[in-house]
Amino acid sequence: MSIAVSQLSVDRLNVVYRAAGQRRHAVDDVSFVVAPGESLGLVGESGCGKSTLAMALLGLLDPELARTRANSVRLGDIDLFGPGADAARSQTLGKRIGVIFQNPLVALNPVLTIGRQMMDHMRWHLKLSAEAARERAAALLSEVGIVDAAHRLAGYPHELSGGMLQRVTIAMALACEPELLIADEPTTALDATVQAEIVDLILALRRSRGLGLIWITHDLALLTRIADRVAVMYAGRIVEIGSITQIYNRPSHPYTRALLASVRSMWEESKGPFRTIPSAPLGSDTDLEGCAFRPRCAHQDKTCASRPSLVVVGEADHEVACWRPVAEGGT
Amino acid sequence: MGPFVLRRLLDSLPVILLALMIIFAGLRLAPGDPAEMLAGPDPSSATIAAIREAMGLDRSIPAQFILWLRAALSGDLGLSLVNGLPVSELVGDRIGPTVELAIAGLFLSLVIGLTTGLAAGLRPGSLTDRLVSTFASLGLATPKFWSGILLIIVFGLNMRWFPVAGRTGFSDGVFEAVRSLALPALTLAIGNAPIIARFLRNSIIEARKSDHVLTAMSKGLPMRLVVRDYVLRNSLIPVVTAAGIILGNLVGGTALVEIVFSWPGLGSLLINAIGNRDYSVVQGVMVVVVAGFLLSSILVDILYGVLDPRIRQVNHG
Amino acid sequence: MAEATNADDYATEIRPKADWLLRLACMFLLVCFLLAVFAHILPLYGYSTMGPARLAAPSSAHLFGTDQFGRDILARVVFGIRTSLWVAAIGVATSTAIGMPMGLMAGLLGGATEAVFMRILDALLAFPALLLAIGISAVLGSGATSAALALGIVGVPQMARIVRGAVLAEKSNQYVDAARAIGVSNGMIMLRHILPNVAAPAIVQAALYFSVAILTEASLSFLGLGVQVPLPSLGSMLYEARQFMSLAPWYAIVPGTAITLLVLAMNMLADALRDRLDPIQ
Numbered sequence: 001m002s003i004a005v006s007q008l009s010v011d012r013l014n015v016v017y018r019a020a021g022q023r024r025h026a027v028d029d030v031s032f033v034v035a036p037g038e039s040l041g042l043v044g045e046s047g048c049g050k051s052t053l054a055m056a057l058l059g060l061l062d063p064e065l066a067r068t069r070a071n072s073v074r075l076g077d078i079d080l081f082g083p084g085a086d087a088a089r090s091q092t093l094g095k096r097i098g099v100i101f102q103n104p105l106v107a108l109n110p111v112l113t114i115g116r117q118m119m120d121h122m123r124w125h126l127k128l129s130a131e132a133a134r135e136r137a138a139a140l141l142s143e144v145g146i147v148d149a150a151h152r153l154a155g156y157p158h159e160l161s162g163g164m165l166q167r168v169t170i171a172m173a174l175a176c177e178p179e180l181l182i183a184d185e186p187t188t189a190l191d192a193t194v195q196a197e198i199v200d201l202i203l204a205l206r207r208s209r210g211l212g213l214i215w216i217t218h219d220l221a222l223l224t225r226i227a228d229r230v231a232v233m234y235a236g237r238i239v240e241i242g243s244i245t246q247i248y249n250r251p252s253h254p255y256t257r258a259l260l261a262s263v264r265s266m267w268e269e270s271k272g273p274f275r276t277i278p279s280a281p282l283g284s285d286t287d288l289e290g291c292a293f294r295p296r297c298a299h300q301d302k303t304c305a306s307r308p309s310l311v312v313v314g315e316a317d318h319e320v321a322c323w324r325p326v327a328e329g330g331t
Numbered sequence: 332m333g334p335f336v337l338r339r340l341l342d343s344l345p346v347i348l349l350a351l352m353i354i355f356a357g358l359r360l361a362p363g364d365p366a367e368m369l370a371g372p373d374p375s376s377a378t379i380a381a382i383r384e385a386m387g388l389d390r391s392i393p394a395q396f397i398l399w400l401r402a403a404l405s406g407d408l409g410l411s412l413v414n415g416l417p418v419s420e421l422v423g424d425r426i427g428p429t430v431e432l433a434i435a436g437l438f439l440s441l442v443i444g445l446t447t448g449l450a451a452g453l454r455p456g457s458l459t460d461r462l463v464s465t466f467a468s469l470g471l472a473t474p475k476f477w478s479g480i481l482l483i484i485v486f487g488l489n490m491r492w493f494p495v496a497g498r499t500g501f502s503d504g505v506f507e508a509v510r511s512l513a514l515p516a517l518t519l520a521i522g523n524a525p526i527i528a529r530f531l532r533n534s535i536i537e538a539r540k541s542d543h544v545l546t547a548m549s550k551g552l553p554m555r556l557v558v559r560d561y562v563l564r565n566s567l568i569p570v571v572t573a574a575g576i577i578l579g580n581l582v583g584g585t586a587l588v589e590i591v592f593s594w595p596g597l598g599s600l601l602i603n604a605i606g607n608r609d610y611s612v613v614q615g616v617m618v619v620v621v622a623g624f625l626l627s628s629i630l631v632d633i634l635y636g637v638l639d640p641r642i643r644q645v646n647h648g
Numbered sequence: 649m650a651e652a653t654n655a656d657d658y659a660t661e662i663r664p665k666a667d668w669l670l671r672l673a674c675m676f677l678l679v680c681f682l683l684a685v686f687a688h689i690l691p692l693y694g695y696s697t698m699g700p701a702r703l704a705a706p707s708s709a710h711l712f713g714t715d716q717f718g719r720d721i722l723a724r725v726v727f728g729i730r731t732s733l734w735v736a737a738i739g740v741a742t743s744t745a746i747g748m749p750m751g752l753m754a755g756l757l758g759g760a761t762e763a764v765f766m767r768i769l770d771a772l773l774a775f776p777a778l779l780l781a782i783g784i785s786a787v788l789g790s791g792a793t794s795a796a797l798a799l800g801i802v803g804v805p806q807m808a809r810i811v812r813g814a815v816l817a818e819k820s821n822q823y824v825d826a827a828r829a830i831g832v833s834n835g836m837i838m839l840r841h842i843l844p845n846v847a848a849p850a851i852v853q854a855a856l857y858f859s860v861a862i863l864t865e866a867s868l869s870f871l872g873l874g875v876q877v878p879l880p881s882l883g884s885m886l887y888e889a890r891q892f893m894s895l896a897p898w899y900a901i902v903p904g905t906a907i908t909l910l911v912l913a914m915n916m917l918a919d920a921l922r923d924r925l926d927p928i929q
Contacts, residue, residue: 060548091551093550103542106541108546111565112560116560120552158641354783360787361786362789468912472908472911473911474867474886474908476866476870476890477886480889480893481904484893484897488894580776582776583777583779586778586871587867587871590871602782602871605782610786617775621774621775
């Protein structure tokens, strides 16, 4: 069941929040590409801008709170930020891009039936009749592992457990056969056992459909199963991007290394102390001029006073934004 | 749905009973001796004693309560202490106009409140919003009897669009009936529409920020569908809450409005009875009003269950 | 989604609260309070001093005109404000004095106490507020004190519920369990931990109820149930004004405006208090 899948390319996406007279870049000049059918992991600590990035490229941020700008955000040859952006978005969202959110219980409307919520965008985008939409919805629910699908369609979100509900939202996101799935921390709110099931489900669905995938998480270990490539974010910027093996085996940015170290120490040194990253996470006084990670970096020097851009390190598809990337074997 | 309704009815039984006890206590605590009052001018002590026995006033308090309760449940609300007529008759004559007024007031409050609340909620911070907010504050602060008088002065006396007092029944012509109902109902609405408007406005603003609206937008649904199915549909529930709140205001408010407009309803019956120390009538009106109020509260709860599937669930245990 | 809500913390939607309006409201309340306290000393006509000019329009002699007995309306309005304020104040105090302990006991003790109290409150709430006030006034007889008492009783359910809610919210806080585990007595727990957190919502509720009390007192006097002659009341003035609507429309305007402004100002104050003390409500 393969569909024609396009490439997503984001060119210089910016999100600025205005509050109490201050401007804050939640997403700072971000560019990246997701090849057709590729799976990209977007990882970083809370507040680094990863969720904001996803909402921003879809144009879903509240314009009263944040200003979103980009050179272009293209899925195939349709630009979501060019002239005609509104039309582009209404044709792309829900139809070519499906979104899964973190907390399914609040992501779904409590007063509408599950069937209604699964079908309304199907009928809007695909112009299906109620009958056809219902059949399709039931089939989708079965595919994601919900038994008694027809009965569930008439039910309400509060009747299902978290894991089941997340399956519903996955089915909902896939309803119009999108080319790309954006999953914003879909397993963070679930129990560990259920997490594994959902991960398996998404992987299986992706394989069978050849979908592209952006998986947002703070859990770097999780991405080993899911991602082809990984982009590491810090303070709204991508500080390193590469394949999963490159990031794991040859992390070059000090932040990536620190992230990995704290993850590995959990698994390998369960008796020893956690390795934590010194000092506090980003506040609103993050140094915008130079490297954002500088206040917490053990390697920094005066070259870091100016902002580094992404440069290739090692292999061609492995880039890092650092003046003094750590070479193989370094601390 | 059935079990939910049943449960709700059963839950309210102890409350109804307690409320009736309060009314009965009030009746017994009121000054004056009912037997004496019924006996007429210059009665002999034997007459009074006979009346007392007939009314059951010589029994113990709990026994009296049971008697009274039984009578009330079968529709016998006692006799007026002033003219000896059955209270149920007096109440029956007056209940129609009051219900008419209350419903008209509710209707107008909903119409005005929903339209203004909708306009304000969909454009928060705009001029519309601020205007609505200002009028809402004013409407809430204005005493009903004053706005009634002002309306009479402006629209009744000056412009002569509406009659200034009294009621024309629907049997005497729909147009005239509506004309006489207009100002009293509007008076009720001025104090209650703001509550509906505020609730709706705030719930629309809340709903717009909610996560399920974000999901709906991420599905590519056009804004009008998002507003209709994910914002407004969810905003209705707080409006039902608001309607429940204004029910009490409406029932109490009719007493005031009836006096201002000389409307022949239960409110004016009550006030006159108090003035005449006719506690029998007072008690009768109270029983009917409380029963009606409780009934409408139950209806509101049922409406909740219809609109919000989670409520139905909770009550199943 | 975590990020989107984080951003909300940054860009707080502050409703542009007209600060000057609030200050105006507070000043108005202060003026009314002073008027009420010093009413007897002010250079006004007596409130029952009758005069020759009946139902006179506003003039330099009588700023707001006179009523059907030639009494100065301005003087009567000032004393009417005084009446409204003190009856409402006693009503609010009574409702707090009864409602707060009820709410505290219901919340802290739970079990049968709570169940009984809640049922009683529900029974009181089965009556529409104004009707309950009317009923109580009917039983207690008319007059200022019975009106105040009626206001007090009518205000009990709301106050008790708010207090109980606050107690329940605090009770479920972990530090209460911790204190109990160490062996702190119930009384100490109540004093140290729970009471301070109950004060805020109680104050807000008292402020909110104050304006309701003003309206209810006016309604009771309008119906003839509140303060009696010779004490002037804004409500009874409006009742009389109604009879002379066609002859002297100005008669109705001043008392009604006074009530409306009082309630408006009080509402603004209560809202501001709520925003400062108990924003979750």
